[in-house]
Amino acid sequence: MDQAEAVEKIVTALKKKSKTKSKFYFNDLAKILDLKPRPAKKFINQMVTDEILEYWSSGSTSMYGLKGMGKQSHGEGED
Amino acid sequence: MAKHETPLIDQLESGPWPSFVSDLKQEAESRAKNEKNIEYQIPQDCCDDLLGVLELSYKHGRTHWKHGGIVGVFGYGGGVIGRYCDQPEMFPGVAHFHTMRVSQPAGKYYTTKYIEDICDLWERRGSGLTNMHGATGDIIFLGTTTPQLEEVFWELGHNLNQDLGGSGSNLRTPSDCLGESRCEFACFDTQAICHDLTNEYQDELHRPAFPYKFKFKFDGCPNCCVAAIARSDLAFIGTWRDDIRIDQEAVKAYIGGEIPPNAGAHAGRDWGPFDIQKEVIDLCPTKCMRYEDGKLEINTPECTRCMHCINVMPRALRVGNDKGASLMVGAKAPILDGAQMATLLVPFIKVEPPYTEIKETVIEPIWDWWMEEGKNRERLGELIKREGMQKLLEVTGFKADPRMIQEPRSNPYVFWKADEVPGGFERDINEFRKFHQR
Numbered sequence: 001m002d003q004a005e006a007v008e009k010i011v012t013a014l015k016k017k018s019k020t021k022s023k024f025y026f027n028d029l030a031k032i033l034d035l036k037p038r039p040a041k042k043f044i045n046q047m048v049t050d051e052i053l054e055y056w057s058s059g060s061t062s063m064y065g066l067k068g069m070g071k072q073s074h075g076e077g078e079d
Numbered sequence: 080m081a082k083h084e085t086p087l088i089d090q091l092e093s094g095p096w097p098s099f100v101s102d103l104k105q106e107a108e109s110r111a112k113n114e115k116n117i118e119y120q121i122p123q124d125c126c127d128d129l130l131g132v133l134e135l136s137y138k139h140g141r142t143h144w145k146h147g148g149i150v151g152v153f154g155y156g157g158g159v160i161g162r163y164c165d166q167p168e169m170f171p172g173v174a175h176f177h178t179m180r181v182s183q184p185a186g187k188y189y190t191t192k193y194i195e196d197i198c199d200l201w202e203r204r205g206s207g208l209t210n211m212h213g214a215t216g217d218i219i220f221l222g223t224t225t226p227q228l229e230e231v232f233w234e235l236g237h238n239l240n241q242d243l244g245g246s247g248s249n250l251r252t253p254s255d256c257l258g259e260s261r262c263e264f265a266c267f268d269t270q271a272i273c274h275d276l277t278n279e280y281q282d283e284l285h286r287p288a289f290p291y292k293f294k295f296k297f298d299g300c301p302n303c304c305v306a307a308i309a310r311s312d313l314a315f316i317g318t319w320r321d322d323i324r325i326d327q328e329a330v331k332a333y334i335g336g337e338i339p340p341n342a343g344a345h346a347g348r349d350w351g352p353f354d355i356q357k358e359v360i361d362l363c364p365t366k367c368m369r370y371e372d373g374k375l376e377i378n379t380p381e382c383t384r385c386m387h388c389i390n391v392m393p394r395a396l397r398v399g400n401d402k403g404a405s406l407m408v409g410a411k412a413p414i415l416d417g418a419q420m421a422t423l424l425v426p427f428i429k430v431e432p433p434y435t436e437i438k439e440t441v442i443e444p445i446w447d448w449w450m451e452e453g454k455n456r457e458r459l460g461e462l463i464k465r466e467g468m469q470k471l472l473e474v475t476g477f478k479a480d481p482r483m484i485q486e487p488r489s490n491p492y493v494f495w496k497a498d499e500v501p502g503g504f505e506r507d508i509n510e511f512r513k514f515h516q517r
């Protein structure tokens with residue numbers, strides 16, 4: 001798998017779920033790529049660097065989301 | 080004159096202990112006066128608003144903070160924790176009030192200049208409020224606005240040679256006791272390995288891919304000054320394999336009252352003459368000591384390294400010469416779901432640079448297993464409980480050892496697998512019947 005293919009898989013899968021969910025655990029992304037965590041991490045790191053994905057953190061847990069997705073205004077019907 | 084009336088939290092100043100409320104008021108006053116003419120980059124009255132929002136929370140009995148967010152510095156998935164106030168109109172100074180974690184130096188050694196520099200930076204670009212140190216050991220910067228995050232990060236990195244610490248599902252900032260630099264009990268160089276692993280595992284520290292947090296802590300001896308045994312997923316605790324070194328003359332000097340026990344730590348009151356039988360021998364948890372005919376003897380194989388005798392008589396008793404560490408896994412101290420102590424995995428390992436054995440046979444196999452099998456928000460200790468100690472031994476390749484058992488019958492049995500038994504579980508029934516009747 002190359003980076004472009006990984007991006008395609010992640011973006012498609014995350015957009016499909018975007019109505020119900022905007023933040024994903026690392027393991028969810030690794031499953032989408034069908035890779036073990038370490039090789040998946042290389043692709044995912046690059047997607048963060050390329051600003052396709054962004055980190056979300058509660059302080060204790062980290063998650064990933066498509067950049068700009070999942071604002072609270074959307075959840076409260078203010079779009 | 081305070082910006083907000085705070086009658087409820089003022090009561091917190093009335094107790095016998097130092098109060099953080101007084102500290103906040105002091106900083107609020109200092110920012111209002113601004114005697115050093117600092118060009119504040121976030122609202123000058125943020126500390127007043129912080130007091131105000133806390134008072135409101137006491138009044139309402141609910142929090143007015145929103146926790147977490149997408150804030151961070153570019154490329155880092157940890158080190159910044161988003162905090163927002165849900166009453167920004169009433170308290171604009173703390174509308175954004177993010178926390179930054181700064182990686183503390185090994186052993187927490189600072190120069191005065193360094194402390195002054197980070198305080199000046201945080202006074203200018205943040206609230207001026209710090210927590211020295213957080214539970215994980217980091218320097219905690221409390222409260223700044225989103226635009227200041229990159230600025231603070233740039234100044235830390237370029238001017239102070241200082242990195243951010245870990246937060247979120249990352250390796251957290253490794254933490255150590257001051258070790259050999261100041262302590263004769265240290266059985267390995269805690270600062271050296273803490274620094275080495277911090278550098279080695281930068282990717283794990285800054286780019287989250289773990290199921291949850293992971294903590295290394297390094298205690299140079301079993302006194303456990305950084306509580307590795309109780310608070311870290313992988314604890315390094317100094318120990319020794321040979322005998323405790325005994326200076327019999329010094330033992331006599333303690334008994335004779337020439338040397339105060341516990342290095343004089345309990346000298347504030349007259350406890351009577353030192354009684355080695357009552358204060359040392361009888362308190363040994365494994366009863367492995369005796370004092371007869373003016374001679375102290377210790378049966379080392381029975382010693383569990385509780386450190387009591389060494390702590391009481393440090394000039395007479397010293398840790399052995401064949402030093403290293405015991406590695407223990409799976410401790411956690413969460414607010415919910417109960418604390419858990421660590422379980423012994425490696426009874427003894429030498430801790431010497433470049434730490435290849437520790438990295439390749441312990442840390443990395445454990446991470447590979449936990450990253451694949453761990454559920455989201457599951458600590459290593461919980462995974463070990465769920466999948467079993469046997470599985471941990473399998474992934475790390477360590478053999479089961481009686482020292483891993485805390486006490487008989489309280490630990491789950493470890494069952495043999497077919498491929499671990501010669502011939503497997505299949506047997507020739509006719510061969511068996513030659514020796515055993517039906």
